Amino acid sequence: MSNGAYILRNGQLAQEDTPELLGADLFIEKGLLKAVGPNLPAVDGVTEIDCVSRVIMPGLFDAHVHLREPGREDKESILTGSEAAINGGVTGIVAMPNCTPAIDSAGMVQSVLDIASREARIPVYTTGCITKGRLGKELADIGGMHARGAVMITDDGDPVGNHQVLRRAMEYAREFDLIVASHCEVKELSGTGAMNEGEVSYRLGVPGIPAASEEICISRDIRLAQLTGAHVHIQHVTSGEGMRTIERFKEDGIKVTCEVSPHHLFFNETHIGDYDTHYKMNPPLRRVEDNAILLDGLKRGVFDIIATDHAPHTDFEKQLDFGSAPFGITGLETALPTLYQNFIKTEMFGWDLLVKRYSAEPRRLLKMEPVEFKEGAKVDLTVFNPDRESVFTKEFMRSKSRNTPFLDQTVQGHVEMVILGEDVLLDRLQK
C-alpha cells in the first residue's frame, strides 16, 4: 500500500437501499474510491487485499456517546473513546455535553473540538447543553455553540424539567435549525429509582422508575416541538408506549426523530438477575415485551437511528451496590458484532437496515452526506468478518472502561479493518 493504491478484492458490499450484499472489488487510490465493481482488473504495483466472505460497509456513525472529557478522564477521553469507536467499526461520533464542567459555552465546544482534532483519528462532533451547567434554569450559549460547530443541543443525562425553559430553548434553537435532543424523564417520578418499576423491581426491593416517567416527558417534548416548530430528537427510547407516541406524532408531520440503543433491544429488566450493575442504565431496561416492540419499531422505521449511548464508568463505581452504582453501559466496541449476531445472522433484519440506521441516517440527521460506495468518493469503510468471533476481553477493548455485560463474552463477527481516507485506522484482517 506504499503508493496509496490497493484493491479490496471479493468483498460483499452492504448498502442502505438493498438487503442483498453486492459482491464487488474496491479499487482505492490516495484515499479515494477509484473503481467499484465485480472482477476489477489487477494493476501492476497495486496491492491486492483478499476480502473474500467479508462484509464491507460504510463507516458507522454513532450520534450518542459519552467521552467524559473534560472532567472524568479516568473513565474515558476523547482519544480513547474515538479509538473504541474505530475498534467497533465506527468512523464518526457525537459527544454528549454532560462533562465536568458541562459543555455549555462556545469556548467549551471549541476546546472539545480542538482536542478532538489533535487526538482523534475519526471525526468527533460535539453537542452543547440546552441550559447552563445542565441545571435546567438559564439557556446556555446556544448561538455561540452553534457557531463553533455544536451539532445538537441537549442536557442529556437529565431532562429540562421546566416546560417554559424548554419552550424558549426550542424557539431559539429553531432559528439556527439546531436539533434539540431530549433525555426524557420526569425526575419527580424517577426519584431514587434504579431500574424499571414493576414486578422485578418489587421482587428485588430496588426502587423503580416507572415507564410513565419517560412517556410523559416524550409527550411533553413532542408537544412543545409542535408548538414551537423546532426539531426534537428523542434519545434512547425504551418503552413501547413511548415509541407509539412518537410514531403517532410523526404521522402527524411533527418534526420529531428518535433513536434506539442496542442494549434496549437485547436486554430487559430480567437480566439484572442478582443485582448485576452492568444492566443498570438510564433510561432503564424495561419489560421483556418492550424488546420485541422496539425491534419491530426499528424494522418499521419508527426509529431514525441506532445510537449506543456509550457510557463508560470505572470498575470501582460499577462494583458499588445496585442502588449506588452509576447508570450506563459502554457500546461502541460491541454494537456491530452484537447487532450482527442477534439480528442479522438470525435474519431478523438485513444489512441494509444496519447501514441505514447506524451509518447513513445519523449522518443525514446532522446534515452530513452519507457514505456511499461510488467512484470518486472518499473512502470511509469497515470490513467485517461474519465468520470470525470477537472476544471482548479487557485487552481487546480500547475504551478505558468495560462496563458491559459483553465483557469476556464471545460474539460472532469481527471488525477486521477500518479505513478512512488515506488512513487505515485498523487492520487485523485474517489472511
Place this chain on the structure above:
Amino acid sequence: MEPRKDLLDIASLSMEEIEFVLKTAGPFKELFTKSIKKVPPLRGKTVLTLFYEPSTRTRSSFEIAAKRVSADVTNFTVSSSSVVKGESILDTIDTLQAMKCDYVVVRHGAAGVPNMISKHTKASVVNAGDGFHAHPTQALLDAFTLRETFGDLVGKKILIVGDILHSRVARSVSQICEKLGMEIGVLGPGSLIPRARPEFMQKFYTYDEALAWRPDAIYLLRVQLERQNDQFFPSLNEYHKIYGLTDERFRQVEGEGTWVMHPGPVNRGVELGDDVMTYERTLINQQVENGIAVRMAVLYWLQPETN
C-alpha cells in the same frame, strides 16, 4: 439437603431447608427455660455483625443467638458518616476476609448488598435486612411463631397491614407464608401497595372488608415515620383511623380470637392502639424470643467455606 453457605432471602429456600430451620429452632428454644442456655456447636467460630443501618434489636438478637451456640461475636459498626454511598463495601469485605470470620450478619440500606458480599467472602452471609429486599430471619421467626400458635399452616389466613411497597419484612414474610400454604391478604394506603405485586397477595380496600375475610392472624407492619415527608399518605392520624388497629377494631379482633403480630418496634397510636398491646393473643414478645432460637438454628444450619 445440599449444604448452604448463605441466607440471603426466602425466595431461594427449599421447603426442606425451611422445615429444617423451624425444626431445629424448637430444641434451641427449650434451652431458654434452663439455667444454662448455651450449647457448643459453633465453638471456635467467629460471628461478625456488620450493620450499616442502626438496629439495636436485631443486632442484639443475633448477638445473643450467636453466643448461645458458643460462637465468638464481634460487632462491626459502620457509622453512616464514614461510608459514602457504600463506596467501601468491597474494601470492608477484604478486611473481613483477613479477619477470618466464619459468619457475617449484614444489614444495609441498599437491596442486594448481602448478595454482593456473599460473592466475595468464604464466610457465611446472613442477611439481617437489605433495603426493601429481604429480611429472611424475620420471616423464619414469624413462621416459627405461627407454627407454634397454629400447628399446620395450610389454609390459614394472614392479613398483612401497612407499607407493602417499602417493606422487606412484608416481602419475606409473605413469601414464607405462601410457601407454608397460607392465604395472604394485604391492606394499606393505595400509595404503599404496589400494583405489580405477587399474585398470591389478595388486596383489600378497607379494614372492614379485610376483617370480614376472617384472618387467623393480623401482621402489622411498622410505619416508617421518616417517610412522612414523601407524602405516601396525608397524616399519621389519618393512617391510624383508616389502616390502624384502633381500639374499636381491636374489640372485633378480640371477639374473633384473631392473633396479632408486629416485627417491632411498634408505633403506638399509628399501627395499633394501646389496648392491643396487652391482648393475650398479641405475639410480639414471642416473636422476639423466637427470633433468638431461629437465629441460632440459622447459624447452626449454614455452612461457611472457611474451614
